[in-house]
Amino acid sequence: MTEVVTAQAGVLRELRTLIAAGKLGPGQQVVQDSLAASLGVSRVPLREALKVLEGEGQVIYHPHRGYFVADLSVTDLVEVYRIRSLLEDEALRVGVPLLTDEDLEYLEGLIQDVEVAAKSADVTAVTSANRRFHFALFESSNMPRLVRLIRNQWDATDAYRGVYFAAASNLDQMNREHRAMLAALRARDVEKSIALQAAHRENSVSVVSELISKPS
Amino acid sequence: MTEVVTAQAGVLRELRTLIAAGKLGPGQQVVQDSLAASLGVSRVPLREALKVLEGEGQVIYHPHRGYFVADLSVTDLVEVYRIRSLLEDEALRVGVPLLTDEDLEYLEGLIQDVEVAAKSADVTAVTSANRRFHFALFESSNMPRLVRLIRNQWDATDAYRGVYFAAASNLDQMNREHRAMLAALRARDVEKSIALQAAHRENSVSVVSELISKPS
DNA sequence: ATGAACGAGATTGGATACAATCAATCCATG
């Protein structure tokens, strides 16, 4: 489906889902040899993918001992969302006043993409469309490093987020929130849009925290 | 001097200084083969170090084309410091009220370490002691992910910071600021300590921005 | 019983070799 140009990129995606699905449980060592074999690649691309995850705090590296899955407790999750709010608020604070009319049209198009995906109940499509919308918005800040950090934080919990989109009621609410956000953006109402973004986050944090608190 | 347990860790340090010194100039491709040879290692540890730098935004990766040194313009620098202020303010806001008397004693000891290093005019020692002080403070927040992000931001400009510490007048000012900070911490005065930390940042941003704006 | 020294097995770290891809040049063609 989605093209993967390198093995490391493919492995990275696999690892994220393995961790989110609990196949690689918290605290567990990532044994490179067996995992690489089961993924059908050598250890080299696996190690490079692990370095990325280390940078995101998803795994912890001990030299000569290996990589261990970080445990994402509810405390951690709260911290991730707190960090997200610091960063996302700034992105909106800077970006919203800079939005052009063309930007707004483009953003509306992205919201429609999400709605279309939601109708077809394609969780993957919803996830990626939703992501495109929010990041298009963040990027209006013209702060690429800030956006990169926000992306890191999303990645740290992204794999869990699919669960949120699985329920139709959540999808409806999301679409309503997107529309409300668009209205606030059209009005260039910075504080309103920040508040809406915050509400949006809060919805998913509760779902995800339930998910990780009960051992699957 | 400092022990390096793996080649990748050593290469990572080398790379940071190479970038900071401009030996690896902005936009320039990092040719793995020749660089690895000149560092006396194979490409494997080099690539892993590059992945770390990619995560920090120090280099940009294009699949099948390679790693390119990100250019750190003054605009970028301003962005880095803006991000730092978002994150560091939070760390202090959460951490300062939690400081115990033992923490304060420990922090004072770290400040003394900086002063000792400053007297002996050992730039490297000043840099690392200064870093230890600030991060000990940040860690009082008990937000490890937040601290990790702050550390990333420091790393993104750390190599440049040595210049700041080279001038004795800057050292004096730094020590005065540290003492002022300690007083604010003893009073558990959150806003004051945030303001002092901000001033501390501003001092170095101007020095570093001059450094990178004029081609060496 | 306790703990230090040792060794076997497992695992990671790094070097080398080869495959895949890209970029730039050259040549053919219109």
Add this chain to the structure above:
DNA sequence: CATGGATTGATTGTATCCAATCTCGTTCAT
């Protein structure tokens, strides 16, 4: 002369192999 397509050299991506290190159980001395 411009354009498009093959070709070659350079560079990256990955697999495989060997070296270095750690873990853990065993042994031995105290």
